[in-house]
Amino acid sequence: PAAVASRLVGHLTDKGFAQCWEGVEIESVHNQDGGFVLSTSDGRTVSARRVLNATGPWLLNAPAGGFAKAEGVRIKKIVALHATHRALPNDPVLCFLDDDAFILPIHQRQEWLFSFTSQEWDVPPETTRLRITGDDRDLALSILNRYCPSIVPLCHGGRVFCDAYSRDRVPLVAQVPGMPNYVIAGACSGSGYRLAPG
Secondary structure, three states, X not given: OHHHHHHHHHHHHHOOOOOOOOOOXXXXXXEEOOEEEEEEOOOOXXXXXXXXXXXXXXXXXXXXXXXXXXXXXXXXXXXXXXXXXXXXXOOOOEEEHHHOEEEEEEHHHOEEEEEEOXXXXXXXXXXXXXXXXXXXXXXXXXXXXXXXXXXXXXXXXXXXXXXXXXXXXXXXXXXXXXXXXXXXXXXXXXXXXXXXXX
């Protein structure tokens, strides 16, 4: 994901279509003279004719978060374990559809990633508060024991974060009521990375 995001940002900034201000948060958005004034966390303001709010799991915390919440958006934990197993370039992805889980070989890291579905909802999008718990690990290993028990002893670490989910798992793309030209786009339900390039 980081490589794709970097390439997309690089493409837009190299062509002069955009600027990227990393680490700067938009704290508020106000209508002004047929457009908007965006106030940033570092004290600056930005004027814009149109606003697209695509903040992923921070959708509920961002300006217009109340609208997203009213539309049924919730934040769900996403967890994967890492298996120390040499990944070859042609290794297949293994999907376990009944359990909404998959094993993804990551050749660059020389490991396999085992992604499974957590049912922990309404979590904060804060890396300091999200951890792989014993319940997460037990659930993951119970699934692996059914399909690939030889991988179980290879699982030592992993990754965890969260994403915004809509009620029906269809991304939410909508104009914020009363704010023409202010659109929120998100709640990709765990597929934001796959959908973002499109």
